[in-house]
Amino acid sequence: MSLPALYIKLKEALVKPGCPVCRITREAGIRYLEGLLYEMVNDPGTREMLEASWGVCQAHARELANFTQYSLGIAILNEALLDKAIKLVRQTLNIGLESCSPLIHNFLLRKRNPASAGTRMAAVLESTQPCPACRIEAETTGNVLHELNFQLAQRDPQITALYSKSSGLCWPHFRRALSLAEDPAGIRLLAQVQLEKMAALQSELKEFIRKHDYRYLGEPWGGEKDSWIRSLKMLSGWLLG
Structure with missing residues (x-):
């Protein structure tokens, strides 16, 4: 079943450069962080x-660093997290892991970690939920x-046309899309x-490499000039800007 709002977002993302799934996903993450802080x-x-x-992951912490407003x-959030961290580290140090509180003791039993005291302390400090x-x-x-x-399975004319003209998907999202697809024609x-997008990018990379040969250094740059950046985005799912 199609979701109208998502359909519109997909159409908007398909006309922009880069993987449309990366773009929509990143925008969703930023909206979530803004709503949380607001x-x-x-x-x-x-x-x-x-x-x-324990707050957000490293990648989303970098996003938060841009939210100066x-x-x-x-x-406020990080002060509370540091307060919890300080209390928990002090607790494990002061009471010793051999005579720790029932909560920590039971946690360590579940972990069944026979390693050093430091390793067991680190286990107590692990996050129990993923980055929200x-x-x-x-x-x-x-x-x-x-x-x-x-939409591809339904042969939606707008999505089909926009997808054919788009930058294609990044490699991770292409693999994931295939794993979720069921319609043979849609998969094809x-x-x-x-394949068309990857072959075109490969050609640009070859041209980029060729123009770095001393014999062709005088040739002007064309669209292949930023192909090395676009190849990073396509292969890794990395969206800049």
């Missing part, structure tokens, strides 16, 4: 979730790929377009 900083449920994940909210922004992005990725496969179209 209205959820003091929400108990949100605070509890962030404590379980929400610096106070970030400070990563979770939102993972859900978005699945929804977008289902929508793309659905998905693969044919991807």
Whole structure:
């Protein structure tokens, strides 16, 4: 079943450079972080979730560093996380792991970790939930790929035309799209377009490499000049800007 809002987002993303799934997914992650900082900083449920994940992952921390308008909210959340971290480290140091609290003792039993005391302390400090922004992005990725496969299977003229003219998918999202696809004709179209985009990019990379040969250094650059960046994006799913 198609989701109208997602259909519109997919059409908008397909006319922009780069993998449309990466673009929609990243935008969903940024919207989630902005909403969290704008209205959820003091929400108990949100605070509890962030404590379980020890905040956000490294990639989303870099995103947060750009949100200077929400610096106070970030400070409030991270001060609480550091308070929890300080108390937990002090607790494990002061009482010793051999005579620790029932909660920590039971946790270590579940881990069945016979390693050193330091390793066991580190296990206590592990996150118990994934980065919440990563979770939102993972859900978005699945929804977008289902929508793309659905529309290709339905032979939607707009999506089919836009996808054929787009940059194609990044390699990770292409593999994931194939794993979710069921319609043979849709799979064929998905693969044919991807092959065209990869072959075109490969040709540009060859031209980029050729023009670095001393014999051709005087030749002017064309569209292949940024092909090395676009190859990073296609192969890794990395979206810049």
